[in-house]
C-alpha cells in the first residue's frame with residue numbers, strides 16, 4: 001500500500017497514492033477541530049472513504065501553549081476501505097511546541113511536519129517544558145520538517161482588511177488548512193461556502209479566513225516548499241448518496257426517524273454531560289419534527305421524565321455518560337418493574353467518577369448489564385461505527401416498543417465525535433415500527449402479556465375505561481395488583497428475565513467475517529470495530545486463519561454465539577476496559593476467552609491488535625475448534 | 630367538552646384495593662376529600678393521572694380509580710413533568726410527603742414549580758417519615774426527638790410554603806386533613822388553576838407523630854390559632870373574630886379589634902399580589918410566636934404561561950416557520966455526494 005512516506009524519491013509534481021493520515025494539532029484555541037473537520041468534509045465530498053478522530057482536552061481553554069491545552073484532529077482518507085483514523089500520521093500540522101511535543105511520536109519516519117515557527121520563542125518553549133528548540137536541536141531529523149511563519153504570513157495576507165492582530169492571528173489555522181489542500185490537490189470551494197454560511201453576519205471574518213486559506217495554498221505553489229503534491233482518487237464505496245456523519249448526529253437522527261416510523265412523538269429527557277450533550281443539542285434543533293426535548297434538573301429527572309412520557313405514549317429516551325448512568329440506575333429499575341419502553345443511551349467515557357470526560361472507554365458494560373438493585377435485566381445494544389449509531393437507535397426503539405422494556409444503547413466518546421461517510425438510506429429501506437395502544441376496556445388487564453413477546457399492553461392515560469395503577473411495588477402477573485407473595489415474586493423475576501431472553505428471537509445469528517472456522521476468533525463490541533477489522537484483514541492476508549464477530553446485541557447475546565466460538569481454537573476479546581465482555585463470555589459459555597485490554601482513553605491501534613494476534617497465535621496448540629477446553 | 634362528560638360520583642373514584650393506612654391516619658381524610666372533589670370538576674375520569682413517590686402518603690394512587698403511577702422516592706414531580714409535557718390535556722396530580730417532596734425530591738419539586746408545569750402537588754405534611762417508621766423529616770421541629778434523633782434534631786426545618794414561594798410557584802395553598810370543607814374548597818381552587826400548584830396539607834400521623842398539629846386542630850383552639858385567607862377579605866381570627874393582622878412597616882402584627890382599630894386597618898388578603906414579600910410574610914406567620922397559622926390560598930397567579938404550553942407552542946412556531954419535518958430531507962441534510 002503506497003503512502004507518501006514511501007513516495008519521497010519520485011519527482012512528478014503530482015503523485016497518486018492510496019491513503020493518507022493527516023493530523024492537525026495545536027492549542028485548544030487554535031481552531032484545530034475546525035481545520036480538521038473542514039479538511040474531512042472536503043475529502044468526503046470528493047468521494048474518499050475516511051475515518052476521523054477528534055481528540056481534545058477536558059478543559060475548555062487550558063492556559064495557551066501548555067501541554068494540557070493541546071487539541072488534535074486526525075483523519076485517514078483513502079481510495080480503498082478505511083476502518084480507523086490510522087495508527088501513524090503522514091502529515092502533522094503542529095501550531096506550537098506543546099502540540100509538537102505531544103504528537104510527534106505518532107508521525108511516521110520521513111513524514112511531513114508543518115510547524116508554526118512563529119511560536120517557538122523561548123517563552124513558548126518554556127510553556128511546553130522544552131529545554132531546547134526542537135527546530136534546531138536535530139531531534140526532528142527523521143522527518144521532513146517545514147517550518148512556516150504561519151502568524152506573520154497570515155498577517156501579511158490580511159493586511160488590507162484592517163483587522164486587529166488578535167483577529168488576524170485567529171485565522172492562521174486556515175492558512176495551514178490551505179497548505180493541506182494544496183498538498184492533497186483539494187478544491188477550497190466547500191470551505192468557502194462553509195465560511196460564508198458560518199459568518200453570514202460577519203462577512204469580514206469570512207473574507208479574512210478565506211484569504212488566509214488562499215494564502216496558504218499559494219504559499220505552497222509559489223515557494224515549491226513541497227516537491228510533490230498527492231492525489232488520492234475516490235474510493236469505491238457502494239453506490240448511493242453519501243454524507244459525513246458523527247456518532248452523536250447519527251443517534252439523534254436515528255431516534256427522530258424511529259419516532260416517525262412508529263408514529264409517535266419523540267421525547268428526550270437529558271442533562272448535559274460530555275460526550276453525550278451533542279445529542280441533546282441536535283434533537284433540540286428538530287422541533288419541526290415535533291421532538292420534545294426536556295433539559296432536566298439532573299439525570300434522575302431526565303430519565304424519570306422520560307418514563308413519564310413513555311407512560312403517556314411517547315417514544316421516550318434519555319442520553320448521558322457514565323456518571324449520569326450511575327444516577328439513573330434506580331429509575332432504570334422502575335422502568336423494568338413497570339415494563340415501559342424507554343431508550344437509555346450511554347456515551348461512555350473514561351472513569352471512574354469524573355474520570356476522563358473527553359476520552360473514550362468501554363467500561364460501562366457491566367454497569368449496563370448489572371448496575372441495578374436486585375434482578376433487573378435490561379437489553380443492551382452497542383453501536384460499532386459512527387454511522388451504525390443510526391441503525392442502533394432504530395433497533396433499540398423497535399425492541400423497546402415491541403417488548404415494552406427499557407433498552408440501553410452503548411456508544412462511546414470515540415464514536416460520538418468520530419465521523420465517517422454514511423450511505424443515506426432510502427426511506428423504503430427503513431422498517432416501520434408497529435405500535436399498539438390498547439383501547440378496548442373489555443378484558444383489559446395491565447399485566448396480561450402477549451404470549452410471544454411477553455409484552456404487557458400499553459394503556460395510555462386518556463383512554464376511557466382503562467384507568468389502572470402501576471408502580472415499583474412487586475405486582476401480580478396479569479392483574480398488576482400489588483402482591484408480596486413469595487411464589488409470585490419468583491414468577492415475576494423469572495418473567496422479566498424471560499422477556500429479555502425472548503428478544504433473542506429477533507437477534508440475528510452471528511456470522512463471523514473472515515474465516516468461518518480456524519485458529520482464532522476475535523469477539524469485539526462497540527467502537528473497536530474499525531481497528532479489529534483492519535487488523536484481521538492484514539493478518540488474514542498474511543495467511544492466518546482468523547474470524548471476527550462484532551456483537552451488536554450484548555443482552556441477550558445471539559443464540560448461536562456459543563457454537564460459533566467452538567469453531568475456533570482460541571477466542572480473543574479486545575476491549576477498552578479490564579475485560580468486561582470476556583468476563584460475561586467466560587461465565588456464560590465456559591469458554592477460555594482471552595482478554596486484550598487497553599485502558600488509556602484512546603482507541604486500539606491496528607498495529608497493537610496485530611501484535612496481540614501474533615502473540616496469541618504463537619503459543620499453545622493451534623488447530624480447529626474447541627478452544628482451550 | 631362538558632357536554633360529553635358523564636355524571637361522576639365519589640364512588641367512581643374509589644378502587645377495589647384495600648386501603649392500607651393505619652386506622653386513624655389523616656391520609657384517609659385527604660383521600661376522601663379528593664375523591665369527593667374530582668367528580669365535581671367536570672373532567673372525564675380517564676383524563677386524571679395521579680402520580681406519587683414513596684411514603685405512606687404516596688400509596689395514594691392505588692386508592693384512586695384514575696390512571697395512577699406510584700413511582701420512586703422523590704421523583705414524582707419529574708415523572709409527572711414527562712407526562713404533562715407529552716400530554717398537556719391530562720389532569721396530573723402528585724401525591725407526596727414531607728420527606729418525599731422536600732428531602733430526596735427537593736430538587737425536582739423546586740424545578741417543577743419554577744417551570745410552572747400544570748401539575749397539582751398535594752404535599753402531606755406529617756412532619757415525620759411515616760413509612761420508614763418514624764425518623765425526623767425536613768419539616769420536623771428543631772430539637773424533635775425521633776428514632777433517628779433520640780437527643781433531638783439539630784436540623785432547622787424547612788418552611789414548605791416559603792420554599793414554594795421562593796421557587797416562584799404560581800399557586801400556593803395550605804389546608805388541614807381535619808378541615809374537610811376547607812380542604813375540598815382549596816382542592817377545587819387548585820384544580821381551577823392552570824399552572825403549577827403546591828398545596829401543603831397538614832396531616833396527622835397518629836402512629837409516629839401523633840398530635841403534630843393538635844395545637845391548631847383542637848376544637849376550641851382552631852379559631853384562635855388559625856387564620857383563614859380569603860381573597861379581598863381582611864385577616865381576622867379569634868373565637869369572637871376580634872383579632873386581626875396588620876402591616877407595620879415590613880412586619881406583621883396581631884392587633885385587637887376595637888379601641889379605634891377597625892377592619893379597615895387590617896391587611897386585606899390579595900392572592901394575586903406580585904411582590905413576593907407579601908406571600909412570604911404570610912408563610913412565615915406560622916413560625917412567629919403569638920401569630921395564627923394561615924390556611925387557604927396564599928398566592929394565585931393566573932397569567933404565567935405554563936411550561937408545557939410554551940414547549941408545544943415552540944414546536945408549532947418552528948413548524949410554521951420551517952414546515953413540518955421531512956425525514957427524507959433530514960437524512961439528506963448537510964453536504965452530500967453521489968457514488969455511482
Ligand SMILES: Cc1ncc(C[n+]2csc(CCOP(=O)(O)OP(=O)(O)O)c2C)c(N)n1
Pocket residue numbers: 330683684685686687702725726727728729730753755757758759760761766
Ligand atoms: C431511594 C430510597 N431511599 C429511601 C427509601 C425509604 N423511604 C421510603 S418512604 C421514606 C420517607 C417517607 O417520608 P414522607 O415522604 O414524609 O412520607 P410519609 O410516609 O410520612 O407519608 C423513606 C426514607 C426509599 N424507598 N427509596
Ligand code: SF4
Pocket residue numbers: 649650651653654655656685686755759760833834835836837
Ligand atoms: S405510619 Fe403514620 S402516616 Fe403512615 S399510615 Fe400510619 S398513621 Fe398514616
Ligand SMILES: [Mg+2]
Pocket residue numbers: 684726727728753754755756757758759766
Ligand atoms: Mg411524612
